[in-house]
Amino acid sequence: MIDKKPRRTMTFAEQDEDFIKKLAGDVGCHYSKANERTYNLKKRNSDNQVNTGIFAWVHKEENDYFWVATRKIWVEQARAKAISGRNRSRPGCFSRDTQHAEDSVCFDTKDDYQKAVRALSMINNMR
Numbered sequence: 001m002i003d004k005k006p007r008r009t010m011t012f013a014e015q016d017e018d019f020i021k022k023l024a025g026d027v028g029c030h031y032s033k034a035n036e037r038t039y040n041l042k043k044r045n046s047d048n049q050v051n052t053g054i055f056a057w058v059h060k061e062e063n064d065y066f067w068v069a070t071r072k073i074w075v076e077q078a079r080a081k082a083i084s085g086r087n088r089s090r091p092g093c094f095s096r097d098t099q100h101a102e103d104s105v106c107f108d109t110k111d112d113y114q115k116a117v118r119a120l121s122m123i124n125n126m127r
Helices: 016-027 072-083 114-127
Strands: 029-034 038-042 054-062 065-071 105-106
Touching: 016 029, 016 054, 016 065, 016 114, 029 054, 054 114, 065 072, 065 114, 072 105, 072 114, 105 114
Parallel strands: none
Antiparallel strands: 029 038, 038 054, 054 065, 065 105
């Protein structure tokens, strides 16, 4: 998780889509480009621009540094499901303290890619 709120976002370059494709594959979801500064992670593969199934947003802060934002309530629901034993993944991939806005949580893919993937996979499976 990111300890600070990302300051700015950069425009994605063509080669950055390889990272987004790998992240979506590791999470077990699909992706789409929302605009030049944001990619969506979503449960279903559709070209429909309606927000149905979108559970996270990928941003780029600098070269090779990406962060993913999702809703706090979805993190809490996935954590509760993991703790209740319905999901065998460890709930330790969710931070309790690092939240930047009242309704969002950010994951840092540079410092702990696997932790971000585990948390996002659990959110994807829960939704």
